[in-house]
Amino acid sequence: VVGAGVAGLMAAHTLARRGFKVKVFEKEDVPGGQVNIASSCNLKDKLHWSVEDLMTMVQTQGVEVNFGKTITAADIREMKPYAVFVATGGVPIRPGSIPGTDRENVLVAPEVIMGEKVPENQNVIVVGSGMTGLETTEKLNEAGNTVTVIEMAKEIAPGTWFQLLDDEMERIRPYGTKFLTNTKLVSINDGTVTVANAKTGAEEKLPADTVVLSMGVRPVNGLFAALREEMENVFAVGDACASGRIADATKSAYQAVMALPAPAAVKAR
DSSP states (O other): OBOOBHHHHHHHHHHHHTTOOOEEEESSSSSBTHHHHHTTSTTOGGGGHHHHHHHHHHHHTTOEEEESOOOOHHHHHHHOOSOEEEOOOEEEOOOTTSTTTTSTTEEEHHHHHTTSSOOOSSEEEEEOOSHHHHHHHHHHHHTTOEEEEEOSSSSSSTTOOHHHHHHHHHHHGGGTOEEEOSEEEEEEOSSEEEEEETTTOOEEEEEOSEEEEOOOEEEOOHHHHHHHTTOSSEEEOGGGTSOOOHHHHHHHHHHHHHTSOOOHHHHTO
């Protein structure tokens, strides 16, 4: 199993329950993956219980978990495993189709949430109003920034459970954050961004010292692509397959493990 986020740990746990000898390889020094980011937000630390729960189970089951280990396709070929579960997660989207997303003043939401890069006392544009975008906005507000959130949909945080949205907005409103719905990002320029009305196409420029992208996650599945053509039992799970919530990640891992055929030697017993 490559990756010790919740998908990788669920895969390892379920494999162990099925009687397989399991090894997990995680490039970071701690488990958790995307959950480590989510649980860093205000009042969401208990999300990390999902990681602690799964880690306890795999350790109890005798699963070998290797941290600080980046594993390659060549390493896996050499080990000759019966099956490989790729749970390498995802990375924030920086759409190359939008001019300026590669500028130095353009950040992605996890950099702000984890405290790696937090501007102070600036005009900041946040692109995307999902829960990640709103939680990023909260941290930017606390750092004294003037924040404008742009959202292509007609409403803020589309699809978000209303209680979560209400709770987050109660902490954002006092800062006077501006929300622009039906608005899409066209380009990032020197000191401004160009946005367009999603219905009419009318464009305008907004002041922007820093831009923070919260536009979702794309799968990191190069390892899966490298192995799937030459090995029979290779599965991508969690965000390495499709971006989703914790429940989506663990469900995809469980289903993939349960779809794994038993080895011929086991079938013959």
